[in-house]
Amino acid sequence: xxxxxxxxxxxxxxxxxxxxxxxxxxxxxxxxxxxxxxxxxxxxxxxxxxxxxxxxxxxxxxxxxxxxxxxxxxxxxxxxxxxxxxxxxxxxxxxxxxxxxxxxxxxxxxxxxxxxxxxxxxxxxxxxxxxxxxxxxxxxxxxxxxxxxxxxxxxxxxxxxxxxxxxxxxxxxxxxxxxxxxxxxxxxxxxxxxxxxxxxxxxxxxxxxxxxxxxxxxxxxxxxxxxxxxxxxxxxxxxxxxxxxxxxxxxxxxxxxxxxxxxxxxxxxxxxxxxxxxxxxxxxxxxxxxxxxxxxxxxxxxxxxxxxxxxxxxxxxxxxxxxxxxxxxxxxxxxxxxxxxxxxxxxxxxxxxxxxxxxxxxxxxxxxxxxxxxxxxxxxxxxxxxxxxxxxxxxxxxxxxxxxxxxxxxxxxxxxxxxxxxxxx
Numbered sequence: 376x377x378x379x380x381x382x383x384x385x386x387x388x389x390x391x392x393x394x395x396x397x398x399x400x401x402x403x404x405x406x407x408x409x410x411x412x413x414x415x416x417x418x419x420x421x422x423x424x425x426x427x428x429x430x431x432x433x434x435x436x437x438x439x440x441x442x443x444x445x446x447x448x449x450x451x452x453x454x455x456x457x458x459x460x461x462x463x464x465x466x467x468x469x470x471x472x473x474x475x476x477x478x479x480x481x482x483x484x485x486x487x488x489x490x491x492x493x494x495x496x497x498x499x500x501x502x503x504x505x506x507x508x509x510x511x512x513x514x515x516x517x518x519x520x521x522x523x524x525x526x527x528x529x530x531x532x533x534x535x536x537x538x539x540x541x542x543x544x545x546x547x548x549x550x551x552x553x554x555x556x557x558x559x560x561x562x563x564x565x566x567x568x569x570x571x572x573x574x575x576x577x578x579x580x581x582x583x584x585x586x587x588x589x590x591x592x593x594x595x596x597x598x599x600x601x602x603x604x605x606x607x608x609x610x611x612x613x614x615x616x617x618x619x620x621x622x623x624x625x626x627x628x629x630x631x632x633x634x635x636x637x638x639x640x641x642x643x644x645x646x647x648x649x650x651x652x653x654x655x656x657x658x659x660x661x662x663x664x665x666x667x668x669x670x671x672x673x674x675x676x677x678x679x680x681x682x683x684x685x686x687x688x689x690x691x692x693x694x695x696x697x698x699x700x701x702x703x704x705x706x707x708x709x710x711x712x713x714x715x716x717x718x719x720x721x722x723x724x725x726x727x728x729x730x731x732x733x734x735x736x737x738x739x740x741x742x743x744x745x746x747x748x749x750x751x752x753x754x755x756x757x758x759x760x761x762x763x764x765x766x767x768x769x770x771x772x773x774x775x776x777x778x779x780x781x782x783x784x785x786x787x788x789x790x791x792x793x794x795x796x797x798x799x800x
Contacts, residue, residue, distance in 0.1 A: 392436045393449065399429035400453050403460050409601040411633035422460055429457045448479030456488045464495035476508075483512035487521060499529050519550035520563040527570045536574045543567045558596025562605050565589035569612060577733065578772055580616070587612050603633035610641070617730065617770065619645065620757035644710040649764045651707060655718050656726055656766055660704070665724045672700045672722035672744065675781065681748060685723040686767055689752035699747045699769065701729075706741055719745065719769075728755075728768040731777075738788035739779055746778040747771065 403425050412418055433453055441450045455471030472489040475482060490505030506522045509515065526543035530536045547564035554560065568586035572579060590609040593599050610625025623642055630638035677683055681698040689697070699721055707716035707728075715731040717739060729747070731739065739745060751770040758764070771777055774784040 388437070388440075390440075392432060393440070393446075393453075396429060396433040396436070396453055399425075399432055400456050403429055403457060407460055411603060411635065413634040415635050419461070426457050426460055430454065433457070444478045448475045448482055448485070451475035451478065452482055452485040452488065455485070455492070459488060459492045459495075462495075465492065468492050469496075480508075481512055483509045483515060483518065486512070487515075487518050490521065490525075494525065494528075499525065503529070514549075514553055516550040516553045516557055516560050519546045519553070520560055523547040523550065523563055523567055527567060530570070530574065537571075540567065540571045540574050544571060556596060558593040558599035558602075558605075561589045561593035561596070562599060562602065562608075565593060565605075565612075566608060569608065583612050583616055587616070601632060603629045603636055603638070606632065607636055607638055610638070614641075614645075617753060617755075617768070619649070619755060619764075620759065623759055646759065648707070648709040648711075648716070649759075650762075651709065652716070652718070652728055652766055653764060655705060655707065656728075660720075660726075665720060668702045668704070669720055669722055669724055672702065675700045675744065675746060677746065678748075685721045686725045686727045686752070686769070687723060689750060689767075689769075691752060691754060694750050694752055697748075697750060699750050701727075701745055701747065703729075703739060703741050703743045703745060706736070706739075714770075715739070725767075728766050729771065730768055731771045733772055733789060734774055734777070734784060735788050735790045738774070738784050739777070743779050744781070746781075748776050748778070750776075 403422065406418075406421060406425060410418055410421065433450065436450065441447050451471045452475035455468045455473075455475060458465050458471065459468035469489065469492045472485055472492055475485040476489060479485070486505050486509035490502045490509065493505060494502040502525055503522070506518055506525060509518045510522065523543045523546040526539050526546065530539035530543070533539055544564070544567045547560065547567045550560040551557070551564060565586045568582050568589060572582035572586065575582070587609065590605060590612065593602075593605055594609075599605055606625045606629035610622045610629060613619075613622035613625055623645060626638040626641040626645075629636050630642065677698050677700075681696055684694070684697045684699060686699060689699070701719040701721045703717050703719055704726070705718040707718060709716060713732060715734070715736055717729040717731065718726060719729045720726050729745075747769055751772070753768050753770065754765075755768055756765045774786070774789055777784055
């Protein structure tokens with residue numbers, strides 16, 4: 376009788392240690408996802424010491440509590456998971472995780488971990504196979520999000536990019552349907568919509584708006600407040616939409632959460648640009664010279680379906696069937712590839728900023744006379760670090776929106792936009 380009590384006691388102890396080891400593994404991944412010291416080596420050191428503690432705990436489970444296939448499978452899974460917490464591929468982690476799924480093929484978490492491990496060595500088809508096997512055990516938001524992320528990676532350089540990214544969006548939405556409050560699933564959808572924007576030609580702003588909305592939903596989840604990539608990617612979308620103040624705030628938030636991101640540099644690049652624009656717009660180009668530069672603009676002939684206007688007549692947003700004729704005063708050099716910035720003066724001698732996407736820098740030069748069709752106008756007015764910025768701007772997304780010196784822009788001047796979410800696509 377006493378023997379049975381002792382056996383139960385050992386069994387209970389084994390279960391308790393297994394539970395503690397499971398929690399230790401979860402804590403380890405929490406450190407990976409939320410601890411961003413200014414020196415990245417400090418993070419690796421912390422992960423190494425914590426993973427050793429978790430492994431020691433796991434190995435203290437009595438051998439008789441690791442005999443049954445299900446017990447052994449859980450042990451191998453946790454060991455593989457702990458070993459795989461580092462950024463580099465680990466053969467040991469793969470071996471333990473492979474054993475776990477052989478011993479218990481219904482262990483969805485082990486399939487998910489095995490897929491993540493194999494991904495690190497670059498075998499994407501095998502990774503997808505693991506994720507699909509994990510998913511076959513039942514719907515799971517984490518697995519769907521990982522599959523969605525993998526598909527975006529597989530889309531890079533593929534011939535059927537759009538098709539693969541559409542699958543990524545589908546799986547991201549399926550994850551949200553399982554838990555509409557899960558911030559990570561919303562973040563993943565935001566990344567999928569942003570990727571879709573670029574692979575479909577970087578012109579459909581509704582994709583950017585969908586991405587922004589998904590990121591905003593992700594921010595409602597407290598657990599996502601520590602994810603610097605969410606703020607960085609959201610700021611990237613706001614940069615592209617020219618929501619400058621929101622973009623600056625987003626990059627600043629990302630930098631405060633992870634000093635190793637280049638988010639602080641993004642803020643500085645933007646401020647350098649705005650300071651340059653501010654100086655140029657306030658620079659005194661003599662009225663006489665402006666009058667001389669713009670004197671011929673009123674004579675430019677327009678397509679009869681367009682109505683001539685000046686910048687002062689424009690409303691915020693798209694101004695359909697309106698044409699603005701201007702003279703390019705300066706090409707504004709700055710640190711990012713996209714967009715191109717120009718300082719332009721219209722026929723009323725009013726200066727404004729022109730932002731150009733999807734066209735290379737050879738298409739429009741200083742001194743050119745340009746006609747902007749259906750101008751997309753914005754009156755920018757914001758402050759940053761107690762400095763006030765105010766300027767009018769017109770945005771060009773397509774070559775068809777601009778005529779240079781009376782002629783359409785030739786097709787060879789078109790380029791694909793090159794702003795990308797830099798982190799965890």
